[in-house]
Amino acid sequence: MAHAELDRLQACLNFALDTLRNEMNNSQLPPLSQQSLVEHPLDDSTKYLPSTGVFEARRLSLACLGELKNLIQSPLDKCMDERFAIYGVACTDTLIKTGIIDYLSDVPNASQGVPAAELASKFELDSKKLVPILRCCAASGWVRETRDSSFALNRCSRTFIEGNAGRRLNFSMPGHMSVIETIPHWVAESDWKLSRSPEQTAFQIAFNTPLLAFSWIVENPDVLVPIADHLQVFGDMSTPSIVADYPWQQLQTPVIVDCGGGQGGLISSILDAHPSFRAIVQDMENVVALTSSIMEERRPRDIESGVLKVEAHDFFQPQPRIGNEYSFILRHIMHDWPDKEATTILGNVARALGPKSKILIIDMVAVPNVDSTATTSVKSLMLDSRAKGPDYRIPSHFGxxxxxxxxxxxxxxxxxxxxxxxxxxxxxxxxGCGLRITNVYPLRAHTSIIECALDTRALM
Incomplete structure (x- = not known):
């Protein structure tokens, strides 16, 4: 009896894992282990950029695993799996907020684990509640149950320790669960179900506010700083690849303007790698004071010499930096806004461009899944480019x-x-903004760089 889909996926997974193993060896990376108490270089994309081979092999492996799960898991189990997944978020949040994560990282003989009863006594909690929470985390691969009701951190959970990237990225805004619960009503029943306004969303319904989400966050300082920290890490995850995978030397403009550049982390990394550029970080008035102090501390020579400037600018207003001297970065800006507002933002920058200027939109590119095969990644992993690519039928969006x-x-x-x-x-x-896409650069990250220039053909 032929099991065509199962056989193809098994062959694809074997190919992907063999390639991952070989590529890791070529990069002199240590073996992966969940039992390890030490972070692996691949665990923090803000610090380590994998080779293209490692990145593609890992992505293909994950795609295969997802397709295998879809193939062999029963629909009823899949339904329950998704319904219960939200508890995983609450459980990891609990371990972080109680301090259990940090405690488990500091105990002697950390690999042996700590009894739940000891954790309950230490933090004045109920062990009957802690055990299901810890087992939920264990089922998601965040901790290990070393013996009955005793738990230890694994390699992955170390990202949640105080000071690590996962701890900062893991911020969940209070009340966000209500936003998720509101989605079916908002989409199908509310008076706003056909609205595309940023002021008529599930957020406004769940939080019972007329404020734009960004305005609400600014007015609630208890969430402002953690959200800013979360967004900083989210951006930093792609920074090494942005710097390495885009041909910055081909830019014909001497100045790079980072619109909505936040604390200046991306521009700093670009200047470190390409010191011939000058740069400007633009953001809102309430952000640039912090950015200026950070840059004055970290890059005093660049600030003093004028190589780096920080200035207030609202990207809903006309761009003041005009002409061939400037190229512009819009990282994680456009996805924040519906088409109407996005067109305003992009149009303001487009009207400032000179013939040599570029706009670099750094955002995710969603890939429709129309039962096509993601052959590009498979072919890029073939050592012999002339070899016939295997028929793996992996979804084009990598599932x-x-x-x-x-x-x-x-x-x-x-x-x-x-x-x-x-x-x-x-x-x-x-x-629609008088631009054309001149290239799209896939990154070793979840984002891509969409390079745009003036569409001179439209003016002819």
Missing amino acids: SASRIVSGSSMHMLTMINGCERSLREWEKLVK
Whole structure:
């Protein structure tokens, strides 16, 4: 009896894992182990950029695993699995907020684990509640149950220790569960079900506020700083790849303007790698004071010499930096906004461009899944480019390996009616601003760089 789909996926997974093993050896990376108490270089994308081979092999492996799960898991189990997944978020939040994560990282003989009763006594908690919480985390691969009701950190959970990137990224805004619960009503029943306004979203319904999500956050300082920290890490995850995978030397403009550049982390990394550029970080008035102090501390010579400037600018207003001297970065800006507002932002920058200027939109590119085969990644892993690529039938969006893209799109939708756009949607948006896409650079990250320039053909 032929099991065509199962056989193809098994062959693809074997190929992907063999390639991952070989590529890791070529990069002199240590073996992966969940039992390890030491972080692996691949665990923190803000610090380590994997080779293209490692990145592609890992993505293909995850896609295969997701497709295998879809193939062999029963629909009823899948339904229960998804319904219960939300508890995993609450459980990891609990371990962080109680201090259990940090405690488990500091105990002697940490690999042996700590009894739940000891954790309950230490933190004045109920062990009957702690055991199901810890087992839920263990089922998700965040901790290990070393013996009955005793738990230890594993390699992955170390990202949640105080000071590590996962701890900062893991921030969950109080009340966000209510936003998720509101989605079906907002989409199908509310008076706003056909509205694409950023002021008529699931967020406004759940929080019972007329304020734009960004305005609400600014007025609630208890969430402002953690959200800013979360967004900083989210951006830093792609920074090494942005610097390495885009041909910055081809830019014909001497100055790079980072619109909505936050604390200046991306520009700093670009200047470190390409010191011939000058740079400007633009952001709102309430942000630039902090950015200026950070840059004055970290890059005093660049500030003093004028190589780096920080200035207040609202990207809903006309761009003041005009002409061939400037190219512009819009990182994680466009996905925040519906098409109407996104067109205003992009149009303001487009009208400032000179013939040599570029706009670099750094955002995710959503890939529609139309039962096509993601052959590009497979071919890029073939050592012999002339070899016939295997017929693996992996979804073009890499299935479960793209869940961060689809999840981000849902988050932006519910918060502000934004979304992650497909290439076709990017082309439409860009064309409407008098621009054309000159290239798309896939990154070793979840984002891509969409390079745009003035569409001189439209002026002819």
